[in-house]
Amino acid sequence: MALSAPANVRAPSRVGTLIGRAARSREVTLAAVVVVLSMFVWFEAPNFLSSTNLISVTALTAIIVIAAVGEALVIITKNIDLSVESTMGLVAFVVAEMLKGQNIPLPAAWALGIGLGLALGMANGVVITIFRVPSIVATLGTLSIYRGLTYWVANGQEITTSDLPNGYTDPASQTIFGVPLFVILAIAVVIVAALILRYTVFGRQVYAVGSNAEAAATIGVGARSTVFLVFALAGMLAGVAGVLWGIEFGQLYASSASGESLAVIAAVVVGGVSISGGSGTVVGAAIGALFLGLINNALTVLNLPQEWLQVIYGAVILLAVVTDALVQMRTQRAKARSRMR
């Protein structure tokens, strides 16, 4: 009657066991794949490592990483947020709209954008925890609603770089000691989220709720308040991603960031966060985003057809989920064999 091992395992608390477990973890495997793939692409197309190319790969990847951190929190609690792309799109457009019309200071516009993301995430949380709508249905609804709101705000218009303050898109290409600004920001988000998950009571509850909601309930961990907070945080991070999206592209449409939910969820799942909840790390999700960003760029620099990207994202999700399911089936069979009665 032993508990089955989850598909993958979180980083342990002691350095001694860290190395042993790391060798088996999805994070390390994937990081190795990323390195090997990068070397292959570099070998095939030497301009891969040019600074212009690197910055363009990393800027978009950094945005996905930030959104993926929020999505990872949600998926660890055994929920899902499909509305992340609409939140990003609406925030990006609203921020640009504010800067276009009103003479509003940049930081204020950005803060309002992040606040809007938080509000949208809280709206998801209310529908899911108070009205008890399954998250996949609730966020499918808000995926459409938030996108619809963007079309309403846009009112048939688009926003171009000339509508925005001079040099608005500059931060996207800025570097500090050679490291792109967006990358530094993404790393900071990952570190803070990883620390929260690892070292706070809230983080512990996120895993507990996702792994065994009944167990969490019997000891008084409120599943609902935890899930609400997680959706609020995911919305806020999608808001950050939306603000960065505006800075990265400068050119904004009502349909901006469409399809990115797929990329974000694929990153999280390929990064080892189990879709059945309770396991995985934000570091894994970030490496997953890096992996997908790399494939995206490889198609470009190797002159391969871009159309394959959607297929690859979808295939990666299925592959990761099937792997998890196979591992689970195996441990279940082992459990059945050792069952006492």
Next chain:
Amino acid sequence: MSEGKPMTAIEGATVKLAPPPVALVGVSKRFGATQALADVSLDLLPGEIHGLVGENGAGKSTVVKVLAGIHQPDAGTIVLDGKPVLIHGPAHARSLGIATVHQEPRLFPDLTVAENVFMGHAPTGRFGSVNWREMRRSAHVFFDSLSVSLDPTAVVRGLSMADQQLIEIAKALSIDARVLILDEPTASLSAHEVDRLFAIVRQTRDRGVAVLFVSHRLEEVFQLCGRATVLRDGRHVVTAPTSELTAADLVRYMVGRSVSLFPRSASKIGDVLLDVKGLTRVGAFRDITFSVRAGEIVGLAGLVGAGRTEVARVLFGIDRADAGEVLLEGKRVRFKTPSEALRAGVAYVPEDRHLDGLVAGFSIAENVSLPIIPRLFPHLFIRGSRERNLAAGYTERLRIRSTGVGELIEALSGGNQQKVVIAKWLATEPRVLILDEPTRGVDIGAKVEVHRIISDLAASGLGIVLISSELPEVLAMSDRIMVLHEGRITAEIPRAEASEERVMFAATGQNAEETHSGA
């Protein structure tokens, strides 16, 4: 129930000497370390209702599952009409004419009564389409023949447990079953519903069907069955016509399981910690009154479904009571949530540690600290060292074998996992600890360890409520035993007077007087 002897005449005892439609011959079945069945032989005759009785874990369910094709025997054979058969699975069992009605109805709640009855063999018209009219008609005729008024077009969801049970039986009979197995069919029925069920079972018998009737209720066995078989520890003890048996005989055959135990060390009994008065939860238990003193182990004995776990859930604030009161150290308490109970000093180690106990993917330390992290770390941040020290204290005290408190919970053996569950609740520093089947599914060695821990905890002044289905365990560990039968306390037995017979009598709803008059 004034006499141990059955009042009802023995009905339909052996009709003809045809070969039994189904028989088990020397069947054995082992699950891991547990020998569920050992060399069990049993024959079911057409036109006879055969009772199967035994304590919890005696092997009754395994017999049912072997006949229903859910388990295949390791040794021995199943003989069908004089020929040995191998039953591959539940569908195969049905096609051989063996129909099983499980304890919990297994129906499709959103489909109609008729659809459920004919699931898998619906009458078809031309081109293989479902003939709905014919389906409803035959369901109707069928219920009529049983004098049951059930609307075939009604949706199953919302029907009473009794009606669902009838649908299960109709489903079984609609395949022209020659063998009908009823596993505890009366567990959730009212007296009136039981009467109706019995009438139908008797009609079924009179059609020449062989019926196997598994029940905890001895008086039902006497009312209904021509013969009865007693199992104990997976072994066949006796098969005899019920006319030659008394309730006292059956109880004597049922008890006496062999279980290794840890000797209980004496502890000093202190003041009353928990006082339960007239506690009632409609549909689960009523008028439960008992108290637990510091240093005392109070055993809650009873057969599965007697309401023991339900009482524990109310004491721990998972469910609410409808009447009665609970006093904790003299103060009246009414817990609305488990967290309130925990704060007040009541902890509950649940029966199913997968569902309610442990979080997979967490280390030992993380599991142990889970109930108390908000209290342990009021400033939101977890200090790993403090958490590990806390867990290390308990792993040492409970002798949990692991490579360290950082080890993942799923890497531990069942017995050590169970100890982690206990550690987790001890970390809440309870005054009263409720243990529900604490040794289920753990091996003998770990069992003794758990007994030692329980004994030590009582010696340290905790009040302990021990729920166990293993009579020897309850007898060896408890200072007092409260016996529950169908939601009521039927006996309170002090340690000195406790015997397996006495507990089993109370647990099957007989009273002590009968022991003497019946024997």
